[in-house]
Amino acid sequence: MPKIYEFNDLIKKVYGPENSVFTCVLGPNGSGKTEFNLLQLERIHALGLGVRYGSNMPIPDALKPDFEMDFIEDFETLENTCRMLNPPNTRKIKKYFFFLSELGKFVPKDEAWKEENRKFIQKLQTVRKIGLNLLSDAIDRVDGRVLSPSFFNGIFDKPFPNNPKFAEWNDFRSGRKVVFKDIPKCEMWFDTYYSANFYIDKRIEQAEGEVFLNSDHQIVKKYLESGCSIAKTGLHSHEVKRARDRVLDHYFKYYIYADPKTAKEKQEIEASSTE
Numbered sequence: 391m392p393k394i395y396e397f398n399d400l401i402k403k404v405y406g407p408e409n410s411v412f413t414c415v416l417g418p419n420g421s422g423k424t425e426f427n428l429l430q431l432e433r434i435h436a437l438g439l440g441v442r443y444g445s446n447m448p449i450p451d452a453l454k455p456d457f458e459m460d461f462i463e464d465f466e467t468l469e470n471t472c473r474m475l476n477p478p479n480t481r482k483i484k485k486y487f488f489f490l491s492e493l494g495k496f497v498p499k500d501e502a503w504k505e506e507n508r509k510f511i512q513k514l515q516t517v518r519k520i521g522l523n524l525l526s527d528a529i530d531r532v533d534g535r536v537l538s539p540s541f542f543n544g545i546f547d548k549p550f551p552n553n554p555k556f557a558e559w560n561d562f563r564s565g566r567k568v569v570f571k572d573i574p575k576c577e578m579w580f581d582t583y584y585s586a587n588f589y590i591d592k593r594i595e596q597a598e599g600e601v602f603l604n605s606d607h608q609i610v611k612k613y614l615e616s617g618c619s620i621a622k623t624g625l626h627s628h629e630v631k632r633a634r635d636r637v638l639d640h641y642f643k644y645y646i647y648a649d650p651k652t653a654k655e656k657q658e659i660e661a662s663s664t665e
Contacts, residue, residue: 400559400568401433404543405440409483410518414493414537415527415546415557422554422573423527426546427489429576430525431459434487440523442475444468445489446586449578462488465513466592472520487523491586494528497536503626507533509590514541539563609633 405411415423424447434440435457444460462468468488475484490496497507514536528537537545539562547558559568609623613630616622620630 397570397573398433398437400570401430402437402439404559404561405430405434405487405523406437408543409485409521410523412514412518412524412542413526413544413546414532414542415525415548416530417527417548418529418551420551420554421548423548424491424580424582425554425576426548426557426573427491427525427527428578428580429574431487431489432576432578439485440487441484441521442471442486443488444471444486445491446588447489447491447580447584449580463587464589464592465510466590468522469513469517469520472517472522476521483521485523486521487525490524490526490588492528492588493526493537494531495586496588497533498531499533500531501626501628504629506590507536511535513590606633606636610637 404413415426417423431443431445435443442460443457444462446461446463448461449459460471462471472486475486497510498504501507511533518541536542543563544559544561547560548554548556550556555571555573557570557573559570561567609625609630610633612623612625613620613634620627623630
C-alpha cells in the first residue's frame with residue numbers, strides 16, 4: 391500500500407541524503423510534469439538542499455524566482471559548470487540541481503542505436519561524481535538504458551491530465567511508493583509551449599560565413615561522400631534522414647533566402663552600407 395507523505399518531507403527524503411540524485415516525472419501531455427519539476431526546485435532551494443540551479447528551459451528575467459537559474463542547452467556546459475562548482479579534491483560536494491525538460495526527445499527508446507544515446511549514457515556515468523542532481527520529465531519514450539536503476543533513483547508518475555495535483559513516487563532503490571494527492575502550484579512562471587533543446591556537445595557561435603561541423607553536419611558529409619547512399623554510410627537510415635533534415639532546415643533558415651523580396655532588400659542594405 392503506497393504511503394502518503396507531506397510534500398516537503400519527501401523532498402528532503404529523496405534529495406537530501408545523497409550527493410547525486412536523478413529523478414524523472416512521467417506522464418501524458420497536460421498532467422503537469424513541468425510545473426511539478428519547477429515546484430521541486432523551489433522546495434529544494436527553500437529547504438537549503440542545493441547550492442546552484444539550472445534548466446534547459448529559459449525563465450524570463452522579470453519572472454525568475456528568488457534564486458538564480460542557469461540556462462544551459464548542452465551536456466558539455468552542464469558538466470563544466472559542475473566541475474567548476476566541485477574542483478578536484480573537494481571535501482564536501484556542492485549540489486547542482488538541473489531540470490532537463492523533455493528527456494525522451496534527446497534519448498528516445500525507438501532510436502536506441504543513436505550515437506547521442508550512447509554518449510549520453512557515458513556522460514551519466516561520470517557527472518554523478520561532481521555534484522549533478524538531475525530532475526527530468528518525459529511522456530513515455532525514454533531509452534530504457536538511461537531511465538534505469540543504474541542511473542536514476544526513481545520516477546514520479548503523473549498519469550492523469552485532468553488531475554495534475556496527483557503524483558506517485560516510485561523509489562527504485564527501496565521499492566517503496568509514495569502518493570501525493572494535493573500538489574500545490576509552483577510560483578515560477580514558464581512557457582508551457584516551449585520546445586526545450588539539449589545537445590551533447592556545446593553549440594559554438596559561428597563567425598559570419600563559417601560553417602561549424604556538428605554531429606549532424608558530419609553525418610551529412612559522410613552521406614554526400616558516399617554518393618548519397620545511406621547504406622554505404624554504415625549508419626541507420628533514421629539517423630541519416632534526421633541529420634539531413636536538420637541541416638537543410640538550418641541552411642534554409644539562416645543562409646538561403648527563398649523570398650526574392652527579402653533577398654533584394656538584403657542586397658540593397660549591404661550596398662548602401664558600403665557607399
